[in-house]
Amino acid sequence: MNNNVENLMQLLAQNKQVPFVDRILSPQNYGVINNPDKSVSTHLMSAEFDENGNAYAFPMIVKIGDKLHKFEDTREALNYNKKNGNVIQFKTIEEADMFSRNYKTPEFKNYYQGLQSPKGLLQE
DSSP, X not given: OOXXXXXXXXXXHHTTTSHHHHHHHOGGGSXXXXXXXXXXXXXXXXXXXXXXXXXXXXXXXXXXXXEXXXXXXXXXXXXXXXXXXXXXXXXXXXXXXXXHHSOOOHHHHHHHTTOOSXXXXXXO
């Protein structure tokens, strides 16, 4: 395993209580949003500062009840996710952004690669 993957796995292990992290580590337990182009979306990660200047990574797609909800507004998504403990705080926005672009583990990628018609959940 290379250093980047090791660092990612360590970060995910340290944050395994965060709901979106569980969706990364156990994709088989969760649905997806089926996109019109036949691709699927699971998280749509984002990185933003909050009103106090703290940097966070968080998903734009969250599970609410038995449905996946896709936020259109990053501020609304950040506020919802902070309120629900569904964020990871970083020291810098650059670190948060790097994570939001590279959060998929090799196992996560393998699970979705070539998967035909994964179980989809309806959007609200």
